[in-house]
Every structure is written in C-alpha cells, then in structure tokens.
Amino acid sequence: MASPILPEFFALLSVDLFALLSMLTCLLEEKFPKAISYIYVMGALMGFGHLWVSREFLIFFGDYMRFLYSVLYLAIALANVVAVNLYLAISKKSWTLAKAWSVVVTFPTLFISIFFVYNYGHLQGAAFPLLMLQLVLAGSVVILGTSISVILSPALLKKLRRR
C-alpha cells in the first residue's frame, strides 16, 4: 500500500525550493546580492529544523496545525520564487531572464505545489495519486519544453504561425 502524504511533505518541498533558489542565485550571482545564495541555504536549513521540531512534537501537534505551518512555510518559499522573478523583471530589467525564470522555475514550482496542496486538501490522508501526477507532470513537461523552445528561438513561433 502506498504511503499517505504527511503534512510535512510541504515542508520537504519547501526545503527543495530553497535549495534550488540557492543554486540558481549562485549561478546568476552577477544579478543578485552575493549573500542571497547563503540566505536561501539558511532557509533550507530552517526547513530541516522545521521537520525536526515536527517529529519531536508529533504527538502534541494535530494534523491541522501541522498542515497549516507546513503550508505557511511552502507559501514563503513560493513567495521567494515569485519575488526573484519580479526582481529580475522589474529591478534588473532582464526581461529574457525573467521570462525564462517564470517558465523554468516559477510555473513548474507553483503548479506542482498547487497540485499537491489541492490533493492533500481534497483527499486528506490519501495515497499519492500516481497516475494523475504522471499525467500532470507530462503536461507540465510539454508546456515547459514548448515555452523554452519559443524563448530560445522566437523565430520558431513565427514559423509556426505562418504554417
């Protein structure tokens, strides 16, 4: 039998997002303040602490409370993803980079997060919806691939339109 989703899954997802942000901001360090990568590492580390506290006080915290503070942490991680996107677009005026970021990072992370939160809320304690997840991921990959192709080669879109 598949394991049900625990509320802490969202905290784990947030840790991954902070780790991703840390790596990407390091890769694009000329666009960001130098300390930002380390701040995101701290964010990921806080997520680990969050999981630890959750485990130690598992008996005292109810499911609803665990879900709320895990989703709050996920919301903070997602807000950072969007904030970096806006920072690139508005403050740095790197439109191409901002578009690429929105397609490669913001859209998939928001999509996946909403998917899991919706499923947890809808079928609390249910097993991972593997078939639906695969379909959603396949759809996500198609959209992502098309978007990346269009961004890297805008002429492709024009060609497609002409046909």
Place this chain on the structure above:
Amino acid sequence: MEIRNILSKKSAKLLVLLLINMLIVTVSAAMYYSLSMTSTIDVYAAEVYFKEGTDNGTSGLVVMLGGQNTTAVITGLRAYPNASLTYTDPIRVRNNASAGTYAQLRLVPVTNPSGNADQFVYIKFMLNATTAEYKWLNYTSDGSTWTNPTGATSWTVTGIDGGEEWPIVIYTMANATATATSSVTIEITVDVD
C-alpha cells in the same frame, strides 16, 4: 587569468553550495521518512468486552468467553415450536472505562443462518441499551428460506457509559412442525467505536 580566477571562484562557491544543499535535502528527506515511520500503536486490554449474563447456566444455556473476553460462544439456546422464547440476559457488553467515557456500539451480521429454514420462524438479537436505543438484528424464516439483515445496525447515539453493562436479548421461535434435533448457527459481532 582574472577571468579564470573568477570562474574558479564561482565554481568553488557553486560546489560548496551544491554539497551543503545536497546534505540538507538528504537529511530532510530522511527526517520526513522517519516521520512517516514514527506512528506507534500500543496494545491495550479492550475496555469494552463480553460478560456472562444472569441467564448463563439456566436451562442448559452456556456462555463461553474467549481470550480477553472479546469473543463469546453461546450454546444451549432453545427455540420452542410455535412459541416464542426470550432470553433477557444471556450475555452482556460491558464498558470497563471510567464513568463519562462513552463507547458507541452496533450489531453487525457476520455469518447468516447455517440452514434449517423450515424449522424456525425467527431468531432475533437486540442490543438492550439502557437509554432505549434498541438495536435489532432479525433473522426470520418464511418456512423455506431465511431473510437476513442486509447490514449493520446504526450506531448508538449516546453510547454505553463507562461502568455500564448492556445485555444482548435473544428471541427465538421454532416452526410448529419443527423437529427436536434441528439446530442453526449464527455469527454476529458487536462493533465498538
């Protein structure tokens, strides 16, 4: 040379961050995995169990309780031809918890009558709740086939309080032409919530 230095500086930073992040993500995943394994279930003696009623030992009726008193076999129940017989207190359900701790009960059919439908009119089980929340499981026969309960009874509303004992009343009646050696076996359970 300068570009090479910058590149190597960036690569080193990236490598350090990658290692740190991998470590954090791995231990977080391990922590999550251990969380899913943390649920512990302890074994306790059942608070709600069966107990012999006052009818036990009368007219050949014998109640044999199983381990932990959570199962019981009643033998020696009689059914008279064309006459109803009521066992008002053959077996009881006891809630051994402290007063104020309520448990909800319901009767559930498990195994339908083993046969001899032509020999019986009915066999009925009633959970005799003191708050008049009677729960019935009725097995009736039309002389050729048994009509059995289709599912569990509804749950009690108030429930059995800690320290209370509720009898399960059994009503029997055999067919007017029934023969003395005929018998039937029925299995039911008492669900506790």
